[in-house]
Amino acid sequence: EPEVTQTPSHQVTQMGQEVILRCVPISNHLYFYWYRQILGQKVEFLVSFYNNEISEKSEIFDDQFSVERPDGSNFTLKIRSTKLEDSAMYFCASSRTGGPLNQPQHFGDGTRLSIL
């Protein structure tokens, strides 16, 4: 069964540095998402992406964050200048149709981001 894959599984970065989290969505999916889960907290929606532009974003997704689909297969989340509070598990998801929570989504296993 096709899977969403995320790399790396664990990323350690110094505060203030830029970080890029990578995801390969399922190949025939058109909608892409990022979520995060701070340790012990709720899952939080960050952003959805369709047709090469952001279709929906949360208050968390400020100017420090950006997303890109640089080629036909990858979907990336960039955090420009990381803060301690960015430490979390970041999940990528994709779906064939619809927006966030409008259709069942397929999730990757996440990238654990640790900011030192």
Next chain:
Amino acid sequence: KQEVTQIPAALSVPEGENLVLNCSFTDSAIYNLQWFRQDPGKGLTSLLLIQSSQREQTSGRLNASLDKSSGRSTLYIAASQPGDSATYLCAVKGDKIIFGKGTRLHILP
């Protein structure tokens, strides 16, 4: 402000029992509600999606109901199995997407 609550936070039941997980939300102006399961160290798996106009959805041994007016949803699991052990999350979509904190379910063999 929308708040989503899942009670209990953890639940242990013997294998074979039927069980109900609860999700409540404070703002009934939602488009849909979705139930997920999350296994340790893994991402989320979508289980059931209920649109605001629907009352319930079923998939195999799972049945989810939605009562918008009372701000409640339940996930019913029939004939529980050890493989059902996981954390179950609900999430609502209104003007924002809000997740509950989940119920950690342990099925005792």
